[in-house]
Amino acid sequence: xxxxxxxxxxxxxxxxxxxxxxxxxxxxxxxxxxxxxxxxxxxxxxxxxxxxxxxxxxxxxxxxxxxxxxxxxxxxxxxxxxxxxxxxxxxxxxxxxxxxxxxxxxxxxxxxxxxxxxxxxxxxxxxxxxxxxxxxxxxxxxxxxxxxxxxxxxxxxxxxxxxxxxxxxxxxxxxxxxxxxxxxxxxxxxxxxxxxxxxxxxxxxxxxxxxxxxxxxxxxxxxxxxxxxxxxxxxxxxxxxxxxxxxxxxxxxxxxxxxxxxxxxxxxxxxxxxxxxxxxxxxxxxxxxxxxxxxxxxxxxxxxxxxxxxxxxxxxxxxxxxxxxxxxxxxxxxxxxxxxxxxxxxxxxxxxxxxxxxxxxxxxxxxxxxxxxxxxxxxxxxxxxxxxxxxxxxxxxxxxxxxxxxxxxx
Amino acid sequence: xxxxxxxxxxxxxxxxxxxxxxxxxxxxxxxxxxxxxxxxxxxxxxxxxxxxxxxxxxxxxxxxxxxxxxxxxxxxxxxxxxxxxxxxxxxxxxxxxxxxxxxxxxxxxxxxxxxxxxxxxxxxxxxxxxxxxxxxxxxxxxxxxxxxxxxxxxxxxxxxxxxxxxxxxxxxxxxxxxxxxxxxxxxxxxxxxxxxxxxxxxxxxxxxxxxxxxxxxxxxxxxxxxxxxxxxxxxxxxxxxxxxxxxxxxxxxxxxxxxxxxxxxxxxxxxxxxxxxxxxxxxxxxxxxxxxxxxxxxxxxxxxxxxxxxxxxxxxxxxxxxxxxxxxxxxxxxxxxxxxxxxxxxxxxxxxxxxxxxxxxxxxxxxxxxxxxxxxxxxxxxxxxxxxxxxxxxxxxxxxxxxxxxxxxx
Numbered sequence: 001x002x003x004x005x006x007x008x009x010x011x012x013x014x015x016x017x018x019x020x021x022x023x024x025x026x027x028x029x030x031x032x033x034x035x036x037x038x039x040x041x042x043x044x045x046x047x048x049x050x051x052x053x054x055x056x057x058x059x060x061x062x063x064x065x066x067x068x069x070x071x072x073x074x075x076x077x078x079x080x081x082x083x084x085x086x087x088x089x090x091x092x093x094x095x096x097x098x099x100x101x102x103x104x105x106x107x108x109x110x111x112x113x114x115x116x117x118x119x120x121x122x123x124x125x126x127x128x129x130x131x132x133x134x135x136x137x138x139x140x141x142x143x144x145x146x147x148x149x150x151x152x153x154x155x156x157x158x159x160x161x162x163x164x165x166x167x168x169x170x171x172x173x174x175x176x177x178x179x180x181x182x183x184x185x186x187x188x189x190x191x192x193x194x195x196x197x198x199x200x201x202x203x204x205x206x207x208x209x210x211x212x213x214x215x216x217x218x219x220x221x222x223x224x225x226x227x228x229x230x231x232x233x234x235x236x237x238x239x240x241x242x243x244x245x246x247x248x249x250x251x252x253x254x255x256x257x258x259x260x261x262x263x264x265x266x267x268x269x270x271x272x273x274x275x276x277x278x279x280x281x282x283x284x285x286x287x288x289x290x291x292x293x294x295x296x297x298x299x300x301x302x303x304x305x306x307x308x309x310x311x312x313x314x315x316x317x318x319x320x321x322x323x324x325x326x327x328x329x330x331x332x333x334x335x336x337x338x339x340x341x342x343x344x345x346x347x348x349x350x351x352x353x354x355x356x357x358x359x360x361x362x363x364x365x366x367x368x369x370x371x372x373x374x375x376x377x378x379x380x381x382x383x384x385x386x387x388x389x390x391x392x393x394x395x396x397x398x399x400x401x402x403x404x405x406x407x408x409x410x
Numbered sequence: 411x412x413x414x415x416x417x418x419x420x421x422x423x424x425x426x427x428x429x430x431x432x433x434x435x436x437x438x439x440x441x442x443x444x445x446x447x448x449x450x451x452x453x454x455x456x457x458x459x460x461x462x463x464x465x466x467x468x469x470x471x472x473x474x475x476x477x478x479x480x481x482x483x484x485x486x487x488x489x490x491x492x493x494x495x496x497x498x499x500x501x502x503x504x505x506x507x508x509x510x511x512x513x514x515x516x517x518x519x520x521x522x523x524x525x526x527x528x529x530x531x532x533x534x535x536x537x538x539x540x541x542x543x544x545x546x547x548x549x550x551x552x553x554x555x556x557x558x559x560x561x562x563x564x565x566x567x568x569x570x571x572x573x574x575x576x577x578x579x580x581x582x583x584x585x586x587x588x589x590x591x592x593x594x595x596x597x598x599x600x601x602x603x604x605x606x607x608x609x610x611x612x613x614x615x616x617x618x619x620x621x622x623x624x625x626x627x628x629x630x631x632x633x634x635x636x637x638x639x640x641x642x643x644x645x646x647x648x649x650x651x652x653x654x655x656x657x658x659x660x661x662x663x664x665x666x667x668x669x670x671x672x673x674x675x676x677x678x679x680x681x682x683x684x685x686x687x688x689x690x691x692x693x694x695x696x697x698x699x700x701x702x703x704x705x706x707x708x709x710x711x712x713x714x715x716x717x718x719x720x721x722x723x724x725x726x727x728x729x730x731x732x733x734x735x736x737x738x739x740x741x742x743x744x745x746x747x748x749x750x751x752x753x754x755x756x757x758x759x760x761x762x763x764x765x766x767x768x769x770x771x772x773x774x775x776x777x778x779x780x781x782x783x784x785x786x787x788x789x790x791x792x793x794x795x796x797x798x799x800x801x802x803x804x805x806x807x808x809x810x811x812x813x814x815x816x817x818x819x820x
Binding site for chain 2: 035038052054055059060089090093109110149150154157166167169171174176194195196197198200203206208211212214216222229234308309373378380382383
C-alpha cells in the first residue's frame with residue numbers, strides 16, 4: 001500500500017505572508033518620461049527646482065495698478081486712469097506701471113514692474129484706453145506671488161508616493177519632465193488543467209470554462225500591475241516551459257491549479273518541487289489552504305502557486321499576491337483596512353483555520369450579511385460580495401448580532 | 411468706453427450638473443470579446459446558458475464510493491475496497507462505481523455513475539489498487555452538484571454592472587465568450603494657452619509648464635475612460651481645428667483655459683460661442699466659477715470648457731465631468747458619497763458660492779483639517795488633500811469643531 005502524504009501542521013496566514021514579503025525586493029527604479037509615470041511609484045523625493053508660481057502674476061483678468069492711485073475712488077468720484085498697455089498670459093515682454101497709469105492684464109500674466117495690485121475687470125467699466133475705478137484696492141490684491149504655492153527646494157512629492165492625476169499635475173506644473181519611478185510590476189498568470197476550455201467554445205461534461213486567468217489578470221491590473229494570461233494543459237514539462245517562456249517578461253508569476261493532493265496530477269507541484277526553490281504548504285485558511293511560494297529563474301522571480309478553485313484563487317490573490325505586487329512597487333504591502341460590522345446571519349468556520357467568507361456590507365447600517373454559496377467553486381456569491389468576513393482560527397461559529405471583522409473587496 | 415460684460419446671477423452646482431446630465435446619452439453598446447469587456451459596463455442582463463457546475467463533480471482529491479459500503483468502517487475494522495479506475499480533472503470518459511468497489515477521483519473531475527460520495531485521500535491510506543477506509547461517509551459528501559453555484563437561466567449579472575475581476579471570472583466560468591457592453595468613453599483633453607510650455611523644457615518668466623492635460627487625462631482614466639491629451643496655443647481657429655481633429659475619436663471633449671473675462675484672449679469662449687451650441691455661465695462655486703458646456707459636431711459630442719487654473723479644472727472635473735463619463739458608460743452619475751467630519755481648522759467661503767476646499771480627513775478621528783494654500787492655482791495643497799470640504803452657498807465661515815460635509819477624492 002502507498003504511503004499517505006506527510007501531514008504537517010498548517011502555517012498561519014501571517015507566517016506565510018511574512019515569508020513572501022521577506023523574499024520580495026522592490027523593482028529597480030527606472031527614469032521615466034512624465035506621462036509614463038502614471039500608476040508608478042516615486043523611487044526618490046522630487047524637489048522643486050523653481051518656486052511655483054515662478055513669477056508674480058495676476059490672479060484675475062483686470063488692471064495692474066499702483067494701489068495708492070485708487071485711494072480716493074468711490075462711486076461718486078471714480079478714479080480714471082489711462083491704460084498704457086495690455087499683457088496677455090504667456091507674454092514675456094517687459095511692461096511697467098507708472099504712477100497714475102495702469103496696464104490691462106490677463107489671468108496668469110506676468111505682473112508688470114511697478115504694479116502692486118490688480119483690480120478685476122468686473123469692478124471697473126472695462127475700458128480699453130482709459131478705465132474708471134469706483135473703489136480703492138488693497139496692495140497685493142489679486143496677485144499670486146512667486147513661490148506662494150511651492151518654494152524652490154520644497155519636496156514636491158516623497159519617495160514611495162504613487163503617481164495619480166494630482167501628483168502628475170504637480171510634477172508637470174513644476175516642470176518635471178521625467179522622474180525616477182518603480183514601474184508597474186508585470187505579472188504572468190498561468191492557468192493549468194486538462195479540464196479547461198476557453199470561454200465561448202463548446203464543452204462536454206468533464207470540462208469547464210477557464211476563468212482564473214481572466215480574473216487574476218484583471219485583479220492584478222486593478223492592483224496597478226501589467227498582467228497577461230496563459231492557459232496550459234496538465235503536463236509538468238509544459239508547466240516548466242510556460243514558466244521559462246514568461247520569465248523574461250514577468251516580475252511575478254502566478255499559476256493556478258495543479259497543487260492539491262492528486263499526486264502525479266498535480267503538475268504544478270510536480271514541476272516546481274523538482275526545482276527546490278518553491279515551498280508547498282498548507283496555510284490555516286479557508287478557502288485557499290494549499291499554497292506554494294518561492295522563486296524561479298535567474299532573477300529569482302517570485303512565483304505563487306494558487307489553488308485552482310476560483311474563489312480560493314481570488315482570496316489567495318487578495319491576501320498574498322496583492323501585498324507582493326505592492327511590495328514590488330515599493331508601496332507598503334497592506335492597504336486593506338478592516339472594519340467591524342454586525343453579522344446579519346450566522347457563520348461557521350473550521351477549527352484552526354481563518355475563514356474568509358463572502359458577504360454584503362451595509363455600511364450605513366453597520367451590518368454584514370453572509371452570502372449563500374460559500375464553497376470555493378461558487379463564483380456566484382463572490383460576484384455579489386463587497387466584503388470578506390474574517391472568522392478567526394479559533395472560532396467555529398458566529399451568531400447573528402456578533403461583531404465581525406470585514407475587509408472591503410477592491 | 412467699452413461695455414462691461416453682462417452680469418447674470420450664477421447658476422447652482424445642481425442646475426449646471428442637471429443640464430449636463432440631461433444632454434448625455436449612454437454610449438451605444440458594442441459586442442465585445444470577453445477579455446475586452448474589462449472596465450466596461452454590461453448593456454443587457456447576462457443569463458446562464460448552462461448550470462454551474464455543469465456536471466456533478468468531486469470537491470476533493472479522493473475516492474468516489476457508494477456510501478453504504480463504508481457504513482461499518484472504523485479504525486479497528488477498516489473497510490478495504492478495490493480501486494477500479496482513476497478519473498482526472500478534464501477526463502470525459504464514462505466511469506462507473508459498482509457496489510464494494512471505488513474509483514480514484516481528482517478535484518473537479520466528473521463524478522462517475524453509481525457514486526454518491528467522495529472520501530478525501532487524507533482520510534484513507536491513499537492506496538492505488540486497494541484502499542482502506544477507517545470511517546463512514548455521508549451520502550453527498552465532497553460532491554459539487556450540477557447547478558449548486560448557478561442554475562441554468564439565472565441572471566449572472568444585470569445590465570449596468572461594471573466588469574471587474576470577479577465579474578469577468580463569473581462570465582468566463584459560465585462560458586460567455588462575448589458580451590454586449592458600453593465601452594470605456596474616449597475623452598480628449600485640449601489645454602489652451604500661449605503661456606504653456608511642455609514639462610521638461612526650459613521656460614522664461616511669463617510662461618508656465620502645462621499640467622492640466624496630464625491631470626485631467628489621468629483623472630479620466632481613473633474614472634474608467636480612455637483619454638488623450640493635447641496642448642495648443644491661444645488662437646480661436648486653432649481651438650476649432652483641434653476640436654474638429656478630435657471629434658472623430660472622442661466621446662467627450664474637455665478644454666481648459668480661455669474662458670474667463672479677458673475678451674479676445676478667451677479663445678475657447680470666442681471659438682465656441684460662435685457655434686451657438688455651448689453655454690458659458692458662472693456657476694455658484696469656488697473654485698471653478700466659469701463653466702461652459704454644450705455639444706459639438708455631427709454626433710453632438712458633449713464638450714466641457716473648464717477653467718485654466720489647475721485646482722479649478724480638477725474640482726470641475728470631479729463635480730461635472732466625472733458624472734458625465736459615468737453616464738456615458740450607463741452607470742449612475744454619482745458615486746461619491748459624502749460623510750461628516752469635525753473641522754480641525756476654521757474655513758471661509760464667499761457668500762453665495764459653494765466652496766470645495768482641500769482637506770485631510772482623519773477617518774479614525776472623524777476630523778478634517780483644511781490645508782493652507784486654497785487658491786485655485788495652488789496644486790501643492792491639492793496634492794496633499796484626500797478630501798474636498800464642502801461649504802454650502804449660504805455659509806461664509808465655519809469654525810473649529812463644526813461638522814462639515816466632505817467627499818473623498820478618488
